[in-house]
Amino acid sequence: MxxxxxxxxxxxxxxxxxxxxxxxxxxxxxxxxxxxxxxxxxxxxxxxxxxxxxxxxxxxxxxxxxxxxxxxxxxxxxxxxxxxxxxxFPSGQLKISAAVCYGHLYLRPMLKAFCQQYPDIQISLDINDLHVDIIEQEIDVALRTGYVKDSRLVARRLSPMDFMICASPSYLQQHGTPSCAAEFEHHQWIGFRIKETQQLQPVFLPDANGDYQYVELKRDHVTDDGESMANMCIDGFGFAQLPHFLAKNGLESGELVSLFPSFRPPEHENGVFAIYPKREYLPSKVRVFIDFLTNWLAQQKETTHHTWAENYQSLVSFPKE
Missing domain, CATH: 1.10.10.10 (Winged helix-like DNA-binding domain superfamily/Winged helix DNA-binding domain)
Structure with missing residues (x-):
């Protein structure tokens, strides 16, 4: 007893x-x-x-x-x-950690509406692309891209991550529009360097059958900041393969165009995740935040298995020989 x-x-x-x-x-x-x-x-x-x-x-x-x-x-x-x-009644401090680009482009625009709906929750926001120990730093929820392997954590997929081959209209007007993967070798490319590994993010281009293959390309310009990569693309530095959330604003404004349908990496390695410590009872402030974010993403036509990029009408719809 x-x-x-x-x-x-x-x-x-x-x-x-x-x-x-x-x-x-x-x-x-x-x-x-x-x-x-x-x-x-x-x-x-x-x-x-x-x-x-x-x-x-x-x-x-x-x-x-x-x-x-x-x-x-x-x-x-x-x-x-x-x-x-x-x-x-959800209340108290909610500690959120978010990847830089996703935090700026997706998380920040929805925070005001979230706080208006839940005025007793105070946001503590950490924007960082480096690895963060969620449990050690007592973070309630983290928003990260890529596959997560940690038995102490729950990783709830918010959406896949689709990549789009983008350029500015001015760049295409000056240098021409490639009609097949082989022609991309003659164009300038902007590369993304992953901060933790210092490796360049690989580029995948469509072959004659429309299947995407890894291609070794010379990167004329390199950055480790996603928003800078998108802005350099807008400014006409060359082509970039951008994740859908980085390409969205430029495509909507007409400052970018997309060539070929989007590319999605293997399902088990791909996605945007809400990550939180494994526990029997999820605090209500975390639960309502994830539910709110999920509903907000649905309004942007993004769900667990789909993004708006799947149906985006690209400038070149399929590869040619």
Whole structure:
């Protein structure tokens, strides 16, 4: 029997004056009550009740112990009530870590509406592309791209990650529009260097059958910042293979055009994920944030298995020989 249950039986005995009455209050039998009191007395090496055939009388030590136990039980009940209320009504600080580009382009635009809907939640936002230990730094939820391998964490896919071959209209006007993968070798390319590995992100181009293959290309310009990569593409530095969330604004404004249908890496390695520590009960502030973000993405035509890029009408719709 756990200590808390024994203390509940002790207080019931104090209040009712007998083991039989305490048993009725605790929905058990008198012998269980008697054994619980005896166990407490053994642990304390004190007599809590003087017993006789006719009555049960609490000792001075028992009275003092009862006062302390009653206060502790009230504190526990009060704390449990407060915690339940916090989880019923999302509030408190929500620590979010987000990849730089996704944080700027997708997360930031929806935060105001989220905070308006949940005014008792305060946002603590970390924008960083480097690896972050979510548990060590007590982060509630992280938004990351790519496959996540950590048994301590839950990774909930928000959307796939589709890549698009983009250029500015001015660049195409000056240098021409490639009609097949081989022609891209004669054009300038902007490369993306991954900060953690310092490796260049690979480029995949469509073959004659429309299947994407890894291609070794010379990168004329390189950056480790996604938004700079998109802006350099807009400024006419050359072609770039951009993730859909980086290409979106430029395509919508007409500052970028896309050639060929989007490319999606293998499903198990691909995606945008909401990552949070594995736990039995997810705090309501995390739950409502993920639900809000999921609904906001659905309005942008992005779901667990689809993005708007799948149906985007590219300048060149299929490769040619």
């Amino acid at each position: 756990d200590k808390l249950r024994s203390l509940e039986m002790f207080l019931a005995t104090c209040d009712s004056g007998s083991f039989a009455a305490a048993a009725r209050l605790c929905k058990t039998d008198p012998s269980t009550i008697s054994k619980a009191i005896a166990r407490l007395e053994s642990q304390l090496q004190l007599t809590l009740f003087q017993r006789s055939t006719r009555q049960l009388r609490i000792t001075q030590a028992g009275q003092r112990y009862a006062e302390t136990v009653r206060k502790a039980m009230l504190d526990i009940n009060h704390c449990e009530g407060e915690l339940k209320q916090l989880n019923d």
